[in-house]
Amino acid sequence: MLLIGVVLLACGYQRFESWRSLPVEATRIAEATTVAGFSRTAITSYTDDDRSFAHVYFIGPAPKPDPVAVASVPTIQLNGSIPPSSPPGVDTKVGVVAKGQRSDGCMASVSYPANLDLDARRSQFHLSADQLAAVFKGEQVVIDVSIGNCGK
Numbered sequence: 001m002l003l004i005g006v007v008l009l010a011c012g013y014q015r016f017e018s019w020r021s022l023p024v025e026a027t028r029i030a031e032a033t034t035v036a037g038f039s040r041t042a043i044t045s046y047t048d049d050d051r052s053f054a055h056v057y058f059i060g061p062a063p064k065p066d067p068v069a070v071a072s073v074p075t076i077q078l079n080g081s082i083p084p085s086s087p088p089g090v091d092t093k094v095g096v097v098a099k100g101q102r103s104d105g106c107m108a109s110v111s112y113p114a115n116l117d118l119d120a121r122r123s124q125f126h127l128s129a130d131q132l133a134a135v136f137k138g139e140q141v142v143i144d145v146s147i148g149n150c151g152k
Contacts, residue, residue, distance in 0.1 A: 108147045
């Protein structure tokens with residue numbers, strides 16, 4: 001009888017742990033997000049109460065592309081247009097250039113991150129020193145697709 005109780009407890013704990021480690025919705029969307037002609041460098045995610053959030057970073061050739069034409073975020077239709085391109089090597093702060101939202105509030109936005117020279121940011125985007133140098137030369141572009149307010 002004790003053995004049965006221990007086995008049931010162990011199985012229940014194992015099932016709970018596997019449920020806890022399942023990817024949240026924003027992470028699943030981020031993993032399936034693509035930007036044509038760009039390579040994914042990193043995905044970061046977190047949850048807050050009953051909502052999930054994720055960022056997926058891409059690097060690819062300059063100039064900055066039209067995000068609506070190249071970015072594909074599953075279940076979310078992007079809308080918007082990009083501002084004029086910055087001169088090569090100029091790292092100006094650029095806000096959201098495209099965004100979209102589902103009826104349940106889950107949303108996505110596309111931006112071109114600034115301040116890539118900070119070590120913490122470079123680490124967050126998982127850029128090599130060569131990639132970072134190419135960004136500053138205007139040869140490469142980093143794209144941040146932010147996904148948030150999605151259910152777990």
